Amino acid sequence: MTAKALRTWYLVHKWTSLISTVFLLMLCLTGLPLIFHEEIEHTFEPHPELKPLTEQSPKIDYDDVVARALATRPGEVVRFVYWEQDDPLGGVITAPTLVPPPEDGHVQPFDARTGEFFEALPPPGGFMYIMLKLHTDLFMGLPGYLFLGFMGLLLVASLVSGVVVYTPFMRKLDFATVRSQRSSRLKWLDLHNVLGIVTLAWVLVVGVTGVINTLALPILMLWQGGQLAEMTAPYKDAPPLEQLGSLHKAIDTARKAAPDMEVSFVGFPGTQFSSKHHYAVFMRGNTPLTERLLKPALVDAETGELTDMREMPLYVKTLLLSQPLHFGDYGGMPLKIVWALLDIVSIVILASGLYLWLGRRRTPIEKRLAELDSGGLSTEIKA
């Protein structure tokens, strides 16, 4: 590598890291409790107790569930009904309007076998909510998502340039060498290098999938204007719905159309996930991979007939698969612990990078490049 090229890569590593470090540290810190959000919420929030089924237990009637949910929330409309993955639990999400500002909703959980209601969930708030908002959009909505997405892109540039400047540094060193007895700077320089290179693949995947997740809203809009519009095109000029038909029948229809799948959630007519005339029943598969890949079955909300069912386009599938790869919630508790430990290592990498820069920020660039090229030993001359 020419001296000029090394200089350029060094500057890319320095500036992409410097700009993004504060935000990446914030993301690592807020992400740590979020890895365990299920466990934390189950501990601190009321969790529905499932009663054992008996002969007398009623069988769920979804139209009755919806009617009772609306009766407790006068003046509101149902937007979604969802089902949890591991327990027979579901929830009805109501709000004052079909497309309200985010967070302006109310969740009524129910037993998905009997239809029995549980205590309603508290409105969003508290520690975990603050962590989530800081981690996703800094309380700013779409601009916040895109800003953090840009920080993620800087992370990717920083990783790539980091690998490039790792090369001349390691010319004279064995893999995983840490020279801890000479100076604190040299020790942390070596640690920064070894921690960065051994966790590279994980950090890169979590970074890239994080960037894709920040694009969720634009991807949803693209899908609305594309596949959803195509699937509901025959209804474009249909007169408005006079009465909402049976949800129970719509769910049965979708289950018959995809017998090897489970219902994930239903988007009610008029929400972002459906047309004005359909129940959009989103089905999920039964394997770790297919349970993430939703398949929408559109059911005429008046007649309960299936009108269309398709695979999601590739760009939506990419988003849906980016979620588990970012959250680490797809391999049980041990995977979550691995995620948390790698997150802590990332914090050490970020902090050590900052420390190394602080110690050298008044040094001319030539000296810093010499440090890289000599595998850190020119540090010694000064130290």
Place this chain on the structure above:
Amino acid sequence: MRRGLWMIFRWPVALAVLSTFGLLSALLGDGVFDVLSWISLGVPLLLIVIVWMRMPRRPKEPTPK
């Protein structure tokens, strides 16, 4: 000795391949695939522990008499 690219990157590449396998394995299967994922993603962590443990501490300052 000046090391070539292969010498510098053989371990990092092996670890990256292993991590990628670990990231995908729990996504593609359950049970044993989950266990394989914990192990292969745990290897870089184990390596960090080893690096930390075998790192020589600074020689102790002579205690003043």
